[in-house]
Amino acid sequence: MRPAAEPEPGAGARRRSRRPACGTRARRVRIAYQGAPGAFGHEAAWRFAPSPEPVACPTFAAALDMVSSRTADAAILPVENSIAGPVEEAMAALAASGLRVAEEHSLPIRLHLLALPGSSLEDLTIAVSHIMALKQCAWSLSRLGLDTEEAPNTAIAARDLIASHKAALASEAAAKIYGLNILQEDLQDEPGNATRFALVTR
Known part of the structure; x- marks a missing residue:
């Protein structure tokens, strides 16, 4: 059974850079992320696609596995924070996956x-x-x-x-x-x- 689509969060950054790397207007882009609705990865999905279908995953590796198995079009990973530095767990999962980074966006983080x-x-x-x-x-x-x-x-x-x-x-x-x-x-x-x-x- 396909996961239900998650609502767009109310707050976030302006989308910049170029158009999404995957998907078309005719079909919602399935984007896997680690966490649960309300996570910053969930919010970031709207920076990469105009009408995404975010899919929550328990780990970064699980999100990437969805891309490898073609059950998701893409995954979102946090790469680096301006205060805390690199997100090593996410980077290790990416290195092990053999997948590629198509696009990057910076999202303001208010905690x-x-x-x-x-x-x-x-x-x-x-x-x-x-x-x-x-x-x-x-x-x-x-x-x-x-x-x-x-x-x-x-x-x-x-x-x-x-x-x-x-x-x-x-x-x-x-x-x-x-x-x-x-x-x-x-x-x-x-x-x-x-x-x-x-x-x-x-």
Whole structure:
């Protein structure tokens, strides 16, 4: 059964560079990404195609496998963040795949502290997110006195949040999708935080 199409996120960067490397107007472009709806990879799909069909995958390797097996037209991988540096897990998966980078776009990254309804900043002791997001907000989290816990993806951290003493570092779109409150906005340690994403094809 084909995965259901996911909605376009409300926030994001302007699309730049040239037209998508795959797909036509007659057919939606299936783009695999690692994470869950509300992830930055999910948002980046709209930078590469005007009407994509994003498909969530548990790992970067799984997203690339969909391209190799022709069950997706392309995959989106985060390549490098302006604060935290290269995304080594994604780059290793790409190197092992034998696939090619067709196009790249830079996406502004705003990371917010998301909590369950009823939780306050005083209740929190742990921030949960992908390791790259935690690195991008290391000083801010230290200032707030929060310990950290790794998750497979920013949106997965938001989706799976069940404890009132924990918060997720994720996007505004993730807060809306999973019914969470934003307790603090823009925890990234430097202005102009951005991640370069690659569109990977056969």
